[in-house]
Amino acid sequence: MSAKITALVLALSSASFAHADVITQWNFNSTPADTSTATGSLATSVGSGSLSGVGGVSLAFGSGASNGGSSDAVTVDDTGLQTTGYAAQGQGNKLHGVQFSVSTLGFDHISFGYDLRHSNTSSRFEQVQYSLDGVTFTDLAGFDGNAGDTWFNGRTVSLAGIAGAANNANLSLRVVAAFAPGTSNYGAASPTGTYAGTGTWRFDMVTFSGTAMAAPVPEPSSYAIALAGLVVAGSLARRRKVI
Ligand SMILES: [Ca+2]
Numbered sequence: 001m002s003a004k005i006t007a008l009v010l011a012l013s014s015a016s017f018a019h020a021d022v023i024t025q026w027n028f029n030s031t032p033a034d035t036s037t038a039t040g041s042l043a044t045s046v047g048s049g050s051l052s053g054v055g056g057v058s059l060a061f062g063s064g065a066s067n068g069g070s071s072d073a074v075t076v077d078d079t080g081l082q083t084t085g086y087a088a089q090g091q092g093n094k095l096h097g098v099q100f101s102v103s104t105l106g107f108d109h110i111s112f113g114y115d116l117r118h119s120n121t122s123s124r125f126e127q128v129q130y131s132l133d134g135v136t137f138t139d140l141a142g143f144d145g146n147a148g149d150t151w152f153n154g155r156t157v158s159l160a161g162i163a164g165a166a167n168n169a170n171l172s173l174r175v176v177a178a179f180a181p182g183t184s185n186y187g188a189a190s191p192t193g194t195y196a197g198t199g200t201w202r203f204d205m206v207t208f209s210g211t212a213m214a215a216p217v218p219e220p221s222s223y224a225i226a227l228a229g230l231v232v233a234g235s236l237a238r239r240r241k242v243i
């Protein structure tokens, strides 16, 4: 195989193994860093997007490093998004939490991830929901935060199988407090705790990832023509050497 053909084959191979890119991320840290984890930023740290409390949940800041810490690599002034003001026991199932909205234009194989610290009295169960239009939300995955004052890092859900999540100008994900499965009540994160709407969830490293959509791929017949052309060129070159 000539060097030209080898190069072309390698180029075609690498195109089909594109890696995931971070589309948007929030690390909630102050920019520039200051001396207080009680101050932070709601602005994205990578890409663009917006966030908001859902169902009257209030937003503030708290340490991203306490209680074992989030996955944030920052060691000085690591802040998380502190949330509280959740529903009273037995009320508002899946209606209180935080919403994150981004554009995934130009990306497919979308995934969503976050770190979450549950306080002792916060809801043990999280429901992740998605919306393709910012209006109608659908359950996607649930998680169990079965310990209080504890970070659960690397929560990840894939939207690769959700038609319309890719290349979407208005994709929204919500993480909301959910009743314990099969019941009409919230569970407390701490096995010895009692749920209260004043409990807190603290987010960090909220991340949308995806794979950059390739430019239109040439038809296989185009590859064949290109390869044939190189083979002919290669054989002509060899003939000239023989002569
Ligand atoms: Ca700060």
Ligand SMILES: [Ca+2]
Pocket (backbone or CB within 6 Å): 027, 028, 029, 064, 070, 072, 078, 079, 080, 204, 205
């Ligand atoms: Ca942080």
